[in-house]
Amino acid sequence: MSELQSASPSEKKKRVIVGFVCERSIPIHDMLDAHQALLDDPETKIIILPCSGMVKPTQMELALANGADATFVCGCAMNDCHYRTGNIMIRERLEGERNPKLRKSTDKRKVGMFFFTMKDKRPFLEALAQFKASTENL
Amino acid sequence: MYKKFLSLTKNLTVSLEKGLNFLTTQENNPLYFHGALPLYTFWFLIFSGIMLWMYYIPTLDRAWTSVNYITSLPVLLKDASGQLLLKNGSPVVAAISPATGIPYGAVVRGIHRWGAAAMMITTLLHMLRVYFTDRHRSWRWLPWVSGVLLLMFVLFVGITGYLLVWDARAYSLVVSTQAWLEAVPLIGQGLSNFFIGGDAIRDFTLTRFFFFHIGGATFIFWLIWMHFIRLNEPVVTPSRAVNFLTLGFILVAAGVYPAVNVTNNLIAQYPVLAVDKAFIASDAPAQIGHLVEVIRYDAWYLFPYYLIEKVGVNWAWIILGGATILLFVAPFYPKDRRENIAEVVEAKCTGCTFCSLDCPFEAITMQERAPGSKFKLIAVVFAPRCSECGICVGACPFQAIELPNTHSKTIDADVLALLKTGA
Known part of the structure; x- marks a missing residue:
């Protein structure tokens, strides 16, 4: 059995996920500890912004380049951005359909995007867990 | 206190929408297309209205007859239990004058009538949704104020549509409107005369109502332009599924409850019409001086007349005027602190236009730099x-x-700090 397989959960390498979250989507202010980490998932650190459309792809690249294992953005539910188009803008930027885009060299598998309402804490945490699992071996 | 109320209404609205998402999926939830739906239903009114316009004659003696001509062939009727009337396995067709009439004219008029109901319902839904989610204040004041004007004009055009039929109810509504307008000090009589196109009801009256109806609908287009002018890429059409759902609702409603003119002869033939006509029908022709005993009020357009009947003209002015004023001032209270307005760093701006193109509220314009500038x-x-x-x-x-209070450099520094503490 390899070392990795035999390692207990406590010996697993600590991962860091950086999330950029719109303050009007999930109830993010109630979900953080004093160090900007999610109470339900301390590996995930959060930057709160007024709108997901404010996120620059370069900021997500900055996180990845400086040690983040993955990064994501979370905005309002699709069709229901408080500022009308912020979630559409960031989705199109991350999908390469609108400027500014991610660099071609960026591993897009490590870049996630979620769109939820203020009532979607649980679906968000589930989606985040799935995203983390999908990026675990990258 | 007021902000807490708005926060509560937002919570309730989002919960309701989330519940509906289970049925419709998020992509096809009609509540997410609340702004596009009134415009979508307006197109039904425009096209069905143009078809009705081809046959409508706006004179006292011909208006009712011309509407009757449009709708006299053929009409499916229902019995008291709501079932379609069947005879030998075929739908019964009521024909007032079988030799004349426009085929399916009653259905086209039904589309106009049901489309009008759908437009008012979706307009109110849009307004409530925007208000309950606190998306009407501050920088959004122009869409809100133009929206209030749109609501008023939709109401006005809808009411004048009821008058154009020129049945007994229309005459009673005109008399009620005149009394309401004449209650205005000093200019009341002038307003009343302007409304009926002279000092008495004549052929010009119907011409005036026709102008109000078509002119008002045309003005609605201008108001829609005002409504959209500060919105980048406004959503003007719902999703395909919501489109078909709305189309289906209006067509089925118009097919099952087409709009007809109900005469005593027709009621004698089909007594069910006496029950159903509140939804689908107009009364017998108007006769000057003969008011109907009971005005049949619809749910969406004739509530001001219900108010006039119940509280009198003066209180109706106070209630309707007060409600209108409250709607107009709603976006200006409470005022938000404006401390984080975007600022351009002149030395770095290349004039690429990205920010201007993406701004959702058209707040950024591109202007010429001084001659000799790099960009x-x-x-x-x-x-x-x-x-x-x-x-x-x-x-x-x-x-x-x-x-200024959420600077990119600060965000970058926060990202690095989080990575440092998290590693």
Whole structure:
């Protein structure tokens, strides 16, 4: 059995996920500890912004380049951005359909995007867990 | 207190929408297309209205007859239990004058009638949704104020549509409107005369109502332009599924409950019409001086007349006027602090236009730089329109536009700090 397989959960390498979250989507202010980490998932650190459309792809690249294992953005539910188009803008930027885009060299598998309402804490945490699992071996 | 109320209404609205998402999916939830739906239903009114216009004659003696001509062939009727009347396995067709009439004219008029109901319902839904989610204040004042005007004109055009039929109810509504207008001090009589196109009801009266109806509908287009002018890429059409759902609702409603003129002869033939006519029908022709004993009020357009009947003209002015004033001032209270308005860093702006193109509220314009500058254009933020959302910041590849209290450099530093503590 390899070392990795035999390692207990406590010996697993600590991962860091950086999330950029719109303050009007999930109830993010109630979900953080004093160090900007999610109470339900301390590996995930959060930057709160007024709108997901404010996120620059370069900021997500900055996180990845400086040690983040993955990064994501979370905005309002699709069709229901408080500022009308912020979630559409960031989705199109991350999908390469609108400027500014991610660099071609960026591993897009490590870049996630979620769109939820203020009532979607649980679906968000589930989606985040799935995203983390999908990026675990990258 | 008021902000807490808005927060509560937002919570309830989002919960309701989330519940509906289970049935419709998020992509096809009609409540997410609340703004596009009134415009979509307006197109039904425009096209069905043009078809009705081809046969409508706006004179006292011909108006009712011309509407009757449009709708006299053929009409499916229902019995008291709501079932379609069947005879030998075929739908019964009521024909007032079988030799004349426009085929399916009653259905086209039904589309006009049901489309009008759908437009008012969706307009009110849009307004309530915008209000309950606190998306009507501050930099959004123009869409809200133009929206209030749109609501008023939709109501006005709908009411004048009821008058054009020129049945007994229409005459009673005109008399009621005149009394309401004449209650205005000093200019009341003038307003009343303007409304009926002279000092008495004549042929010009119907011409005037026709002008109000068509002119009002045309003005609605201008108001829609005002409504959209500060919105970048407004959503003007719902999703395909919602489109078909709305289309189906209006067509089925118009097919099952087409609009007809109900005469005593027709009621004698089909007594069910006496029950159903509140939905689908007009009365017998208007006769000057003969008011109907009981006005049949619809749910969406004739409530001002219900109010006039119940509380009198003066109180109706006070209630309707007060409600209108409250709607107009709603976006200006409570005032938000405006401390994070986007600022352009002149030295870094290349004039690429990305921020201007992405700003959701048209708050950024591109202006010519002074001759000899390195770049031709520079972004300029018009502060009263800025929502402080930061979408322009996300759009700028050069860090040339920033929210002063949420600076990109601060965010970058926060990212690095989080990684340091998290590692």
